Amino acid sequence: MKRLLFTLVFVLLLCSTARARTITDDSGRTISFDAPFTRIISLYGAHTENLFHLGLDKQVIGVSPGENYPAAVLSRPTFNARDGVEKFLAAKPDLILIRPMHWRAYGGLWNALARHGVTVVSLQPGSIDAVYGYWRALGKLTGREMQAEYMIEDFREGVRRAENRLATIPMGERPGVFFESIHRKIATFSPGSMPLFVLEKAGGVNVATDAKPRHGTNIANYGLERLLAKGGRIDVYLAQRGTMNDVSVQDIVNGPAASRIRAVLTRNVFLVDEHLVSRPTMRLLKGIDTVFQILHP
Structure with missing residues (x-):
């Protein structure tokens, strides 16, 4: 009933607004368009995943x-x-979705495509609050505004469930955690980043x-000296693993002076x-559950 009421209100709101739509992307450009885009090339896995979640599998052509x-x-x-x-x-795309790093590195390509009538939009949120705006931007670009609001509602409900689960665990039983982002740099994550949001909702205490x-990114350099200084407070050492950080448990336990880390x-x-843990998609909820099981087996 709640969702049905929301849908009715949202449809009435859409009908009362002007047809032209506008968003501001993460490169600071204002993009105006009259109709949803229907032939989309996505050059970032999170964009693709979110588009599919919005029911746009047929519109994603690359x-x-x-x-x-x-x-x-x-x-x-x-x-x-x-x-x-x-x-x-x-x-024959009408929209290409990229990230700010692509915009900065290949400006000539995007400008050339724009001259041929292809719209290029640069998006990449850096915090949970920004994720909601990002999902809404994708919804507006594709005519799936209502579905984007459902995504946000479902995500917030998942976070509430995680918070209710966590309420049963006293603060004194929550482990101190170092969350590694890039092993070779002994780096962690910036305050307010998605991985630290996941850690918090999973019941871990960030020691860093x-x-x-x-450089204004989600990555935060930490260094061996500070890591070892906190070694006695690190009950659990977490590391993201993937393209950004191709690391193994052995790499970590065999690191310099690692024996000083509890x-x-x-x-x-x-x-x-x-x-x-690092992509702005609904799978952040799975990340919270995964980390919770590690921290509170």
Whole structure:
């Protein structure tokens, strides 16, 4: 009943607004459009995953190399920012979704595509609050505003369930955690980042609250000296594993002076899939459950 009422109100609201739509992307550009985009090339796995969640599997005509979730993306042609203009134009997209790093690195390509009438939008949220705006932007671009609101509602409900579960665990029983982002740099995550949101909702206590963001990213350099200084407070050592951090448990336990870290001595070193903790998708809820099971077996 609640969702039905929400749907009716939302439809009335849409009918009362002007047809032209506008968003501001993460490169600071204002994009205006009159109708939803229907032929989309997505060059970031999170974009693709969210588009499929919004029910846009038929509208996604291309993805970036290496994507494998959901499984249907395996049948899509792949595109790369290093591909020439002609390959993109041959697919006849009306929208290409990228990240800010792509916008900065390949500006010539995007400007050339824009001259041929292809809209290019750069999006990548860095915090949970920004994720909601990101999902709404995807919904507006594709005419799935209501579905985007459902995503937000479902995500918030999942977070509430995690918080209710956590309420049964006293603060004194919540382990101190170092959450590694990049092993070779001995880096962790910035305050307010998605991985630390996952850690908090899973009932872990971040021991690296003094970490400073690097170049305005979610990555925060930490260093061996500070890590070892906190070693006695690290009950669990977590590391995201994936393209950003191709690491093994052995890499961590064999690191310099690792024996000064309590989690190494007690064999509480674990890896977690970066897709579950670092991407702005509904799978962050699975990340919370996964980390909870590690911290509170």
